[in-house]
Amino acid sequence: MKINLAVFISGRGSNLQSIIDSISRGELPLDLKIVISDNREAYGLKRARKAGIEARYVNPGAHDSEKGYEQQILTLLKEREIKIVALAGFMRLLSPYFLEQFSGEVMNIHPSLLPAFRGLHAQKQALEYGVKVSGCTVHFVDEGMDTGPIILQESVPVYDDDDEDSLAARILKKEHQIYPQALKLYATGRLQKKGRRVKILPEKK
Numbered sequence: 307m308k309i310n311l312a313v314f315i316s317g318r319g320s321n322l323q324s325i326i327d328s329i330s331r332g333e334l335p336l337d338l339k340i341v342i343s344d345n346r347e348a349y350g351l352k353r354a355r356k357a358g359i360e361a362r363y364v365n366p367g368a369h370d371s372e373k374g375y376e377q378q379i380l381t382l383l384k385e386r387e388i389k390i391v392a393l394a395g396f397m398r399l400l401s402p403y404f405l406e407q408f409s410g411e412v413m414n415i416h417p418s419l420l421p422a423f424r425g426l427h428a429q430k431q432a433l434e435y436g437v438k439v440s441g442c443t444v445h446f447v448d449e450g451m452d453t454g455p456i457i458l459q460e461s462v463p464v465y466d467d468d469d470e471d472s473l474a475a476r477i478l479k480k481e482h483q484i485y486p487q488a489l490k491l492y493a494t495g496r497l498q499k500k501g502r503r504v505k506i507l508p509e510k511k
């Protein structure tokens with residue numbers, strides 16, 4: 307039996323698409339049961355529906371508290387026996403309550419080489435800082451913003467004539483590779499967490 311996955315998005319959903327494509331090519335042994343968005347207009351919801359995947363807009367404005375909102379999401383996850391959540395451009399920070407209540411794992415992708423340039427506009431931060439190399443990181447989610455244990459990273463060069471868009475596009479190509487890879491490592495039982503360090507176990511023969 308495959309492990310059930312949920313993807314949370316807020317916008318474009320290109321990382322979601324890379325996960326959908328990798329599952330449909332038979333490369334990622336996960337069952338993508340539901341895509342959840344906090345934004346009704348998220349293009350990623352269309353991508354999910356096109357692929358025949360349940361796509362739900364969960365309205366944060368419909369709840370008095372963050373806890374109520376997260377409770378609605380937790381119920382959706384429980385009903386679908388979700389074991390792994392992949393945040394893919396989801397613009398909200400999950401609360402300690404959510405992380406405590408959800409019994410599975412939560413991963414995120416961030417467009418910088420963490421721990422550099424956490425938070426919003428990571429590519430712009432990297433350019434303004436003047437780094438010569440940037441990249442992307444897939445990590446487990448903890449209570450901080452972009453602070454959890456690192457699973458995979460990939461680097462890209464930063465060129466003198468880069469602007470935010472050109473750097474973001476170069477990084478995004480790598481994101482589309484490493485997110486499905488990290489999820490596959492999880493799905494095949496090859497990730498071992500020890501404190502902050504995530505060991506990648508050899509492939510099982």
Ligand code: GRF
Nearest residue numbers: 318319320321395415416417
């Ligand atoms: C990506 O750059 C991701 O790293 C960041 O938000 C962006 C989402 O893009 N967390 P998309 O919606 O997957 O196209």
